[in-house]
Every structure is written in structure tokens, then in C-alpha cells.
Amino acid sequence: MKSRRDRLREATVQEITQTARRILVEQGPEAVTLRAIAREMGMTAPALYRYFGSHQELLRHVVGDIFADLTAALKAGLHEVPENDMNGKFLAAARTFRRWAFTHRPEYGLLFGAPMPGVGDQREQADFAEENARRFGMTFLTLFLELWGKCPFDVLPDEDIEPRLREQLRRYRDLGLAGADLPLGVIQVFLQCWVRLQGAVSLEVFGHLDFALDDPEPMFELMLTELAPVLGLEYEPPASYARDETGGGEP
Structure with missing residues (x-):
């Protein structure tokens, strides 16, 4: 049992974490400073160092915290998908990821914009960020391995993979995340x-498709139609894409 302290x-x-995240969402990453957080919480900046050793920490x-939120989503x-419905699971994971990204743009930018130093490194002892980043990645990898x-x-076959890529894939497999006997x-x-x-999600979230598209969702769904057969799956369009009797799409 944990002590009161x-x-x-x-x-x-x-509370510090949630305050920092709120500042991130409302004002952007540059505004997430120890001084700003302390001011919001009615503390002094030096007092925060009792909880976090540095701004980077x-x-x-x-x-x-954001990775944990995304993984939970x-x-x-x-x-929501039946256990053995692999089509449904694939599409649910892809669409949930995209939906979360669009409803959490600042947070998505922090996770998938410029890489945070150390996140993604293989360490002997993972910190909070690294551990939750791995849990997020394993959510997709576990689903993929189930499929x-x-x-x-x-x-x-392993021998037909481009040699430079083959060695990198082998190194990743040797980390033990994907199974030692898994074909490369x-x-x-x-x-x-x-x-x-x-x-595809990043291009949308960061506005890099705005030059041509004001509604990129159909392009995202088109990408899923191309991915599904690669995985031996069938693409199932969302309900909003239901077709009429002539085969034409409904808006």
C-alpha cells in the first residue's frame, strides 16, 4: 500500500503533466516551460524540480502520457470489433488512429513531428515515455502478428529482400519484439x-494535402483499399460510403 506522501x-x-498538456494544446510546444506550468499551478519554477529534473524530462x-492515451483509444x-473479425480489426485500428490524430493535433505533432530525443531508443531500463511508446507500437505489432x-x-522469401534492407529487418527482429522465427x-x-x-495521417494532420484536398478522408480510404489485399483482407467501406442501387457513391 502506498503511503500518503x-x-x-x-x-x-x-497535475503537472495535465497542465503541461493543456498549455501544449492551447498555446503550442514552445509555451510548455517550467515557468508557465508553475504559474498555472500557483507554484514556483524551482519547486517543479522536486518532481522533474529538467524541462526535457x-x-x-x-x-x-499522450502515448498512453493514444494506446487506450x-x-x-x-x-468494439468481434474477436475473430480480422478485417474489422485492421480497419478499426487504422481509422481510430486517424480519428485520434485529428482530434489531438497538437499532441500528434509532439509524438510524430520532430522525434523526441531518446524516444524509440532501445534502453536497458525504459523510462515512462519509452515504455508507453513501446506499448503503443506493440498494439499495432500484436494485431499484425495475430493477422x-x-x-x-x-x-x-528472405533471400529476395534487398540486402541492405534485409540486414536492418534482421536486426529489428533480433530485438525480440516480433518473434525470432518470423520471416523477414x-x-x-x-x-x-x-x-x-x-x-497518410501525418500528411493530413500537418496540412500537406491542403493544396489539393479539403476533405482527404476519401484518399485515406483509398489507401486502405490498397493495403487490405496486401494483408489478405477485404476492404469494407464505412457506412457513410454506402452505395446506391446503381453503384454510385452517396455523399
Whole structure:
């Protein structure tokens, strides 16, 4: 059982984190300073150092909190789908990720804009940010491995993968995250899918499709129609894309 002192400390850390996140959303990342957070909380900036050793440590904690929120949203979306519906799970994960990104643009920018120093590194002892980043990544990887286990799709033999890429894939597999016996072609497909998914979402969130599209959702759904067959799945359009009797799309 935690002591009262520990509970108070945890509550203060959580309040600091939420205050920093609110400033991030309302004013942007440059405004997330120890002085600004202290002012919001009625504290002095030096008092914050009893909870976080540096501004960088605080930002990493905020990153971890956001990753935890995103992971919870993904798991909630997957929970809505029947256990053996792999089509539904694939589409739910992709669409939930995109929806979360659009409703949390500043947070998404902090996670997937300029990389935070150290996030993604393989450390002997992961900190809060790194641990939650890994949990987020494992949510997608676990779903992908479940798909491969239940309905294996076509992949390149190891010897047919471009040599430089093959060695990098082997190094990633050797980390033990994806299974030591997994064909390298499976890992290649996983990364190809992630590049397509995260790249499409980032282009939208950061406004890099605004020059041509004011509603990029159909383009995102088109990307899913291309990814689904790669994974041996069938694309199922959302209800808003229902077709009329002539085969034409409804707005």
C-alpha cells in the first residue's frame, strides 16, 4: 500500500503533466516551460524540480502520457470489433488512429513531428515515455502478428529482400519484439503498412494535402483499399460510403 506522501506526489506529478498538456494544446510546444506550468499551478519554477529534473524530462513524461492515451483509444476501438473479425480489426485500428490524430493535433505533432530525443531508443531500463511508446507500437505489432497467425499472406522469401534492407529487418527482429522465427518478409510488410498508414495521417494532420484536398478522408480510404489485399483482407467501406442501387457513391 502506498503511503500518503507517495499518493500526494503521484497526484502532483499528474497535475503537472495535465497542465503541461493543456498549455501544449492551447498555446503550442514552445509555451510548455517550467515557468508557465508553475504559474498555472500557483507554484514556483524551482519547486517543479522536486518532481522533474529538467524541462526535457517533463516533456518526455508528457509524451508518455499522450502515448498512453493514444494506446487506450486504439484498444477501445479494437474492443468494439468481434474477436475473430480480422478485417474489422485492421480497419478499426487504422481509422481510430486517424480519428485520434485529428482530434489531438497538437499532441500528434509532439509524438510524430520532430522525434523526441531518446524516444524509440532501445534502453536497458525504459523510462515512462519509452515504455508507453513501446506499448503503443506493440498494439499495432500484436494485431499484425495475430493477422499473420490466423491468415498468413504472401511475403518475399528472405533471400529476395534487398540486402541492405534485409540486414536492418534482421536486426529489428533480433530485438525480440516480433518473434525470432518470423520471416523477414513479414516484418517488411509490417513496416510497409506502418509507413503508408502513419505517412497518410501525418500528411493530413500537418496540412500537406491542403493544396489539393479539403476533405482527404476519401484518399485515406483509398489507401486502405490498397493495403487490405496486401494483408489478405477485404476492404469494407464505412457506412457513410454506402452505395446506391446503381453503384454510385452517396455523399
